[in-house]
Amino acid sequence: MKLKITLKHNLINPVSVILLLLLATIILFISSFSISSLVFFWTLFIILYVMIKHDKILILFCFIIGIMFMIALYHYWITFYDNSYFLGIKSDDWQYDILWTEGYISKYGISTSGLFDHLNDIKPNLGILHNSKAYVMFIIYVRYFASFIDGYHTLLPRILNIFFLTLTAYYSSIIAFVQTKSVRVRRLTFILIFFYPVLLFNSSHIFRDIIISFILIYTYYLLTINKYSFSTVIKILLLLFVLFFLRLSTFLVCSLMILIMYSNVNKINFKLFLVIVFFGILSSIYLISFFESALVQINNYTSLNSQRFGTIGSSIMSLPIHLGLIPRLIFLIFTPVPNFSSIHQILLSTAAFIQVFSFPYLIFGFKRKDIDFNLKVIFLLFFFGVAFSSADFRHVMMFLPFGIILTVISYCKTKKKGVITKQYLLLLGLLIILFILSIGLSLYY
Numbered sequence: 054m055k056l057k058i059t060l061k062h063n064l065i066n067p068v069s070v071i072l073l074l075l076l077a078t079i080i081l082f083i084s085s086f087s088i089s090s091l092v093f094f095w096t097l098f099i100i101l102y103v104m105i106k107h108d109k110i111l112i113l114f115c116f117i118i119g120i121m122f123m124i125a126l127y128h129y130w131i132t133f134y135d136n137s138y139f140l141g142i143k144s145d146d147w148q149y150d151i152l153w154t155e156g157y158i159s160k161y162g163i164s165t166s167g168l169f170d171h172l173n174d175i176k177p178n179l180g181i182l183h184n185s186k187a188y189v190m191f192i193i194y195v196r197y198f199a200s201f202i203d204g205y206h207t208l209l210p211r212i213l214n215i216f217f218l219t220l221t222a223y224y225s226s227i228i229a230f231v232q233t234k235s236v237r238v239r240r241l242t243f244i245l246i247f248f249y250p251v252l253l254f255n256s257s258h259i260f261r262d263i264i265i266s267f268i269l270i271y272t273y274y275l276l277t278i279n280k281y282s283f284s285t286v287i288k289i290l291l292l293l294f295v296l297f298f299l300r301l302s303t304f305l306v307c308s309l310m311i312l313i314m315y316s317n318v319n320k321i322n323f324k325l326f327l328v329i330v331f332f333g334i335l336s337s338i339y340l341i342s343f344f345e346s347a348l349v350q351i352n353n354y355t356s357l358n359s360q361r362f363g364t365i366g367s368s369i370m371s372l373p374i375h376l377g378l379i380p381r382l383i384f385l386i387f388t389p390v391p392n393f394s395s396i397h398q399i400l401l402s403t404a405a406f407i408q409v410f411s412f413p414y415l416i417f418g419f420k421r422k423d424i425d426f427n428l429k430v431i432f433l434l435f436f437f438g439v440a441f442s443s444a445d446f447r448h449v450m451m452f453l454p455f456g457i458i459l460t461v462i463s464y465c466k467t468k469k470k471g472v473i474t475k476q477y478l479l480l481l482g483l484l485i486i487l488f489i490l491s492i493g494l495s496l497y498y
Contacts, residue, residue, distance in 0.1 A: 066110065093198065094120065105223060115219065120215055123257035126258075146258045154196060157196075165190060184301065188261035211259060214257070215257065218252060221252075222242075238465050254397070260447060269303070271292065272292050377495075386484065415459060417464075418462060421467070423466065
């Protein structure tokens with residue numbers, strides 16, 4: 054398969070970044086009439102400028118493009134759905150932006166001590182049942198920041214999410230560079246992750262998923278660069294603390310990822326088996342209640358998924374686990390399922406085509422011994438976790454950066470110029486056949 058991508062450093066110069074920055078500033082102000090949005094945008098831009106050590110101009114340019122895309126999507130929702138939230142309904146982004154955070158500062162300031170009572174006032178027992186208290190506090194802190202200027206605007210947390218997407222793509226590119234020592238691989242990884250339709254689309258809303266993706270990638274980055282340093286250990290403990298209150302199930306899987314990375318596992322052997330067994334025993338002792346709730350959650354997701362994925366997706370998600378093992382994995386590769394009923398669905402559908410046509414290179418990556426074994430295991434860890442729980446197009450953000458890193462490295466190591474290899478066509482054909490068989494099985498059952 055021929056894929057020619059030229060990444061020259063001089064394609065983007067500082068002047069173009071400055072001009073684009075000024076244009077984005079004007080567009081942001083016209084869209085929000087909010088000084089706090091401008092201050093927030095420029096503050097995060099400066100932070101990126103200081104933090105980024107490689108491909109600074111390229112990354113700042115992409116960050117601004119991401120902000121402009123987010124603003125365009127904001128206007129798209131308002132134009133076609135009468136408000137700025139996902140599908141124009143009271144989904145998670147509306148609840149984080151309005152329901153769960155509005156009015157908190159006037160009662161409790163920025164102290165976390167009032168969150169339990171605040172959530173219970175909204176709905177009885179929500180203080181205990183809410184599964185992402187940390188992200189609620191994130192939005193509250195953003196509201197507090199804006200209170201010193203001209204007040205809060207819904208674009209602020211969206212700007213923050215584009216910032217975290219930029220960092221996720223940046224640290225992913227460094228991970229790829231460490232494994233290949235290739236500047237081209239580094240830049241290609243950054244661009245593909247940043248502009249990947251699902252990642253950019255979800256990051257343009259008020260969802261917690263991109264922050265979770267950042268924590269996972271940054272943790273992997275720390276463990277790759279210098280995992281035995283004191284500062285790395287402290288940073289990982291802080292990240293785990295935040296992740297615990299962002300999404301408990303991901304905290305558990307991330308903990309297993311850290312154990313695997315510290316175990317220096319380099320192949321499927323007795324050592325890897327011991328790590329998993331040890332983690333299982335430790336979890337069974339201290340996290341029995343978590344596993345009980347996780348099992349309930351998986352069953353709930355199975356019931357929910359059988360209703361929300363359309364005819365094909367619902368049929369696959371309704372299969373019992375012993376029959377649905379392979380169909381669920383195959384279906385996830387085709388998620389989001391192509392849908393051309395609206396502009397945003399067309400955009401998201403491109404992700405499915407990218408995933409399908411890059412799938413052979415992902416498999417080639419697993420066959421190559423010169424690609425870090427840990428990267429393959431960690432990708433599978435999150436991929437299987439999502440496949441057998443939510444299979445949601447937002448939750449795929451946990452494994453997508455790892456999958457893109459692995460695929461880009463594999464592509465750059467195995468490609469043959471101008472040649473579509475037999476192995477590529479065979480794997481692509483096998484994937485399509487398995488998808489058709491999965492549909493047939495699900496409809497027949």
